[in-house]
Amino acid sequence: MPGTAGYGWTDKGHVFHTKDGVDAYNAIDADLVCTKEGELWMAFGSFGLGIQLIKLDEKTGYQAEDDKTVNNIARRTSKASGGAEEGPSLIEHNGPYFLFTAWDYCCHQKDEIEQTTYKTAYGRTDQITGPYKDRAGYSMLNGGGTLLLERYGRYVGPGGGEAFQDLNRVRFVHHYYDNAGDSRYQGLRQ
Numbered sequence: 001m002p003g004t005a006g007y008g009w010t011d012k013g014h015v016f017h018t019k020d021g022v023d024a025y026n027a028i029d030a031d032l033v034c035t036k037e038g039e040l041w042m043a044f045g046s047f048g049l050g051i052q053l054i055k056l057d058e059k060t061g062y063q064a065e066d067d068k069t070v071n072n073i074a075r076r077t078s079k080a081s082g083g084a085e086e087g088p089s090l091i092e093h094n095g096p097y098f099l100f101t102a103w104d105y106c107c108h109q110k111d112e113i114e115q116t117t118y119k120t121a122y123g124r125t126d127q128i129t130g131p132y133k134d135r136a137g138y139s140m141l142n143g144g145g146t147l148l149l150e151r152y153g154r155y156v157g158p159g160g161g162e163a164f165q166d167l168n169r170v171r172f173v174h175h176y177y178d179n180a181g182d183s184r185y186q187g188l189r190q
Contacts, residue, residue: 015042016054016063025049025072031162032056033090033097035128043073043099046086050075050141051101053129073130074101074123077143091163093170096124099132099140100148100172102159113179118157120174121145148172154180 001007018027030044040056051074055064076085087102104117123132123140131139138144149158161174 012061015056015061016044025052025070027052029087031088031090033092033128035097036092036095039128041090041128043088043090045088047083050083050085051088051099071129072141073132074099074140074145075143076103081143087160089162089172090128091165091170093165096126097128097132098122098124098163100161100163101140101145102161103145104159106157106159109177113156113177116157116177117151118159119150120148120159120161120172122148149174154178 014027015030016027018025025045025048027044029046030042032040032042034040038058040058041053042056043051043053045052049072051072053071053073054069055067056062057064074085074088076083081104084104085101089100091098091100100120100122103119103121106116106118108115121134121140123134123145125132131141132144133139134144134146136144136146149161151157156177156179158174158176161172163170163172165171
């Protein structure tokens with residue numbers, strides 16, 4: 001607690017990192033979830049090999065010594081997608097786990113706004129390590145995913161979201177570009 005004896009922050013380095021030219025996935029866009037059993041897991045990644053998941057040690061915050069597995073839990077497989085998947089968000093809700101990911105391409109603005117094709121897809125599973133499946137039963141590891149959000153009206157590129165439990169319900173907050181007026185404006189919706 002701020003103001004108490006011993007309060008302070010110390011940088012203890014990376015929780016997990018990847019090396020260019022060695023690892024085929026990126027350790028970015030991290031998201032944490034606590035399982036029903038009290039285990040901590042961290043999802044991360046973008047493009048390439050999709051979304052990864054590792055178990056964390058709840059005391060140190062680093063990858064658990066008893067499980068060094070890097071679980072690939074979602075991956076776009078079509079050539080047309082170019083593997084464009086990032087920004088995982090995990091949440092447990094009434095038993096199952098839900099994985100939300102951002103698909104396609106973000107952040108084109110002004111005259112290029114029509115090239116912003118960002119959207120949000122999700123899947124669910126009973127086990128934290130998957131398989132995460134869409135409503136049709138297809139695995140997110142093999143390109144599956146149920147679309148939750150895609151361009152609607154003036155809202156371009158709804159993605160990069162986070163699911164969380166509020167006081168009385170689950171919410172999903174995401175960013176988008178407002179194509180009515182200033183297309184450089186980036187807003188948040190829930």
